[in-house]
Amino acid sequence: MNRRTNDSKLILFGEPEPANITEGCGSLGMYLMKRLLRHGDGVAVIDGVYSNELRYLELLENAVRLAEGLRSLTDVTPNGVVGIISENRLEFPVVLYASFFVNAAVAPINLTYTEREFDHALNLSKPSILFVSPYSAERVIAVARKNRHFIKHIFLFGNENSFGADVVLFNDFLLQTSAINPYSFQVAPTNVEEHVALIMCSSGTTGLPKGVQLTQRNVIASVSLLSVLEASFEVPVVVLGVIPWFHAFGCLTLINVICNKLKLVSLPKFEEGLFLSCIENYRCSFVFVVPPLMVFLAKHPLVDNYDLSCINTLLCGAAPLSKETEMLVKKRIGVKHVLQGYGMSETTLAMLIQSNDSNKSGSVGKLQAGTMAKVVDVETGRLLGPNEAGELYFKGTQIMKGYIGNEQETIQTIDKDGWLRTGDIGYYDNDEEFFIIDRLKELIKYKGYQVPPAEIEAVLLTNSKIKDAGVVGFPDEAAGELPLAFVVKQPGVTLTEEEVKQYVAARTSPAKRLHGGVLFVSEIPKNVSGKILRRELRAMLNRQLSKL
Numbered sequence: 188m189n190r191r192t193n194d195s196k197l198i199l200f201g202e203p204e205p206a207n208i209t210e211g212c213g214s215l216g217m218y219l220m221k222r223l224l225r226h227g228d229g230v231a232v233i234d235g236v237y238s239n240e241l242r243y244l245e246l247l248e249n250a251v252r253l254a255e256g257l258r259s260l261t262d263v264t265p266n267g268v269v270g271i272i273s274e275n276r277l278e279f280p281v282v283l284y285a286s287f288f289v290n291a292a293v294a295p296i297n298l299t300y301t302e303r304e305f306d307h308a309l310n311l312s313k314p315s316i317l318f319v320s321p322y323s324a325e326r327v328i329a330v331a332r333k334n335r336h337f338i339k340h341i342f343l344f345g346n347e348n349s350f351g352a353d354v355v356l357f358n359d360f361l362l363q364t365s366a367i368n369p370y371s372f373q374v375a376p377t378n379v380e381e382h383v384a385l386i387m388c389s390s391g392t393t394g395l396p397k398g399v400q401l402t403q404r405n406v407i408a409s410v411s412l413l414s415v416l417e418a419s420f421e422v423p424v425v426v427l428g429v430i431p432w433f434h435a436f437g438c439l440t441l442i443n444v445i446c447n448k449l450k451l452v453s454l455p456k457f458e459e460g461l462f463l464s465c466i467e468n469y470r471c472s473f474v475f476v477v478p479p480l481m482v483f484l485a486k487h488p489l490v491d492n493y494d495l496s497c498i499n500t501l502l503c504g505a506a507p508l509s510k511e512t513e514m515l516v517k518k519r520i521g522v523k524h525v526l527q528g529y530g531m532s533e534t535t536l537a538m539l540i541q542s543n544d545s546n547k548s549g550s551v552g553k554l555q556a557g558t559m560a561k562v563v564d565v566e567t568g569r570l571l572g573p574n575e576a577g578e579l580y581f582k583g584t585q586i587m588k589g590y591i592g593n594e595q596e597t598i599q600t601i602d603k604d605g606w607l608r609t610g611d612i613g614y615y616d617n618d619e620e621f622f623i624i625d626r627l628k629e630l631i632k633y634k635g636y637q638v639p640p641a642e643i644e645a646v647l648l649t650n651s652k653i654k655d656a657g658v659v660g661f662p663d664e665a666a667g668e669l670p671l672a673f674v675v676k677q678p679g680v681t682l683t684e685e686e687v688k689q690y691v692a693a694r695t696s697p698a699k700r701l702h703g704g705v706l707f708v709s710e711i712p713k714n715v716s717g718k719i720l721r722r723e724l725r726a727m728l729n730r731q732l733s734k735l
């Protein structure tokens with residue numbers, strides 16, 4: 188990577204993408220088909236609960252057959268929007284690839300949503316076809332039936348359909364379509380720069396989820412992620428896929444795994460014993476995690492009951508991970524590499540990623556290929572240099588097309604030159620390795636100081652009596668806001684508010700101390716992509732204050 192010497196000397200550039208990255212692929216579907224055809228056979232995905240497998244040839248044949256079936260649905264445009272509302276399961280990649288083979292856009296949606304949230308998400312992407320898991324079918328079908336003006340077909344995974352004739356079993360639909368030779372299936376070319384491949388719901392951490400439109404070009408650009416890491420594959424790669432495929436981090440790593448012909452063990456959700464036994468039984472060597480799973484690996488007693496020596500690399504992202512937690516995990520389970528990455532739904536996959544030779548503790552790594560970055564002073568808008576904290580901006584081949592149905596939000600996020608403002612504060616050091624401080628919106632303003640809650644949370648997590656923690660600002664007339672901690676104690680320990688305050692005070696400068704106090708709670712609200720829902724903590728605080 189180099190820093191340009193011209194007037195934009197503070198613009199950082201990742202490595203150039205391989206020149207031929209989109210060569211010979213007139214569409215994402217053609218690109219994925221070409222790589223699948225080259226794979227031949229082998230195990231692609233293993234269901235970590237039931238051990239049944241999806242092989243690469245099956246994926247190819249079933250995806251082509253389903254694509255043919257989608258083309259036969261004459262009442263929907265073949266390249267419309269396909270919704271998938273499901274946990275990680277073997278049908279998911281078949282639907283994903285079949286949709287790409289007909290140039291449809293895929294809208295994966297969180298199956299744990301409430302009916303209100305489903306209604307919001309479905310009205311963002313307006314899928315004409317829905318694939319639904321039995322685990323959420325009751326709620327989803329109720330909402331889908333209220334939106335029949337755009338939802339024309341509902342296919343249900345599994346073998347039982349108690350919902351009536353307007354719902355068709357996925358397996359029946361697949362069997363109705365005659366199998367065809369994948370080599371004779373023609374994927375149509377399209378404009379990869381403009382054609383939407385994925386409509387991802389952002390995590391809804393700072394407000395209602397947004398419909399993030401990722402183009403076919405964005406997805407092709409992100410597929411290089413694991414092939415970069417491939418150089419460092421020191422052991423046979425068995426990936427554990429517990430990150431939800433309805434989230435950008437999970438969905439794009441699934442596509443990465445398939446494009447690189449790796450083997451993935453999928454889990455429908457995180458459950459402590461299942462997660463650990465899956466790693467041990469399938470000898471998983473590459474595990475994608477989010478910080479709450481790292482805290483679990485660092486602190487939960489159950490971890491001692493399993494042999495996790497097979498783990499070569501933990502790839503962590505989606506939320507702040509402290510170097511202390513990282514060191515605790517490395518020390519406790521002896522994992523060789525913890526590679527952090529930083530991304531947003533708006534940036535397809537990671538913008539910043541560590542590799543085996545750039546992995547400073549606490550850093551999120553260096554710029555991804557095909558990507559540019561700048562750090563901007565929040566007050567003055569000035570470009571900043573090394574070790575100066577400011578708002579991160581990115582530009583490049585993974586930057587989203589825009590928010591669906593929200594032109595206003597789009598132009599506020601991506602400027603006329605294509606720079607995406609992240610709302611995140613960070614900096615890069617002299618080696619151009621990046622460090623994330625926290626979200627601009629979440630910084631606690633204490634007497635003119637900008638206090639990052641993530642930093643205090645990191646300190647709290649180093650206390651062995653603390654299982655989890657979340658920090659917010661307590662409104663105060665004189666100081667503006669006072670840092671206040673919500674603390675979950677480890678089972679069976681005694682810990683007072685004063686002890687917690689002292690513990691933090693001994694490890695932080697005065698502004699970062701818990702001037703607002705400590706509240707002991709049973710859990711810290713987080714979303715499935717591992718982010719602390721600090722707006723819910725503020726609501727909990729307001730409820731406490733209203734009782735006083």
Ligand SMILES: Nc1ncnc2c1ncn2[C@@H]1O[C@H](COP(=O)(O)OP(=O)(O)OP(=O)(O)O)[C@@H](O)[C@H]1O
Nearest residue numbers: 389390391392393394505506507528529530531532
């Ligand atoms: N490695 C990381 N370290 C710290 N924060 C991270 C990291 N990776 C991602 N993030 C955070 O996650 C955010 C992207 O998350 P995502 O796109 O899933 O939705 P969200 O921003 O949490 O929710 P919403 O945009 O709907 O409010 C980033 O803006 C950043 O704040």
Ligand SMILES: O=C(O)[C@H]1CSC(c2nc3ccc(O)cc3s2)=N1
Nearest residue numbers: 435502504505528530531532536537
């Ligand atoms: O926080 C998010 O919404 C998601 C969008 S994609 C993303 C990340 N991608 C990677 C890829 C590799 C890795 O090691 C970490 C991350 S975080 N974070």
Ligand SMILES: [Mg+2]
Nearest residue numbers: 389390393531
């Ligand atoms: Mg966001």
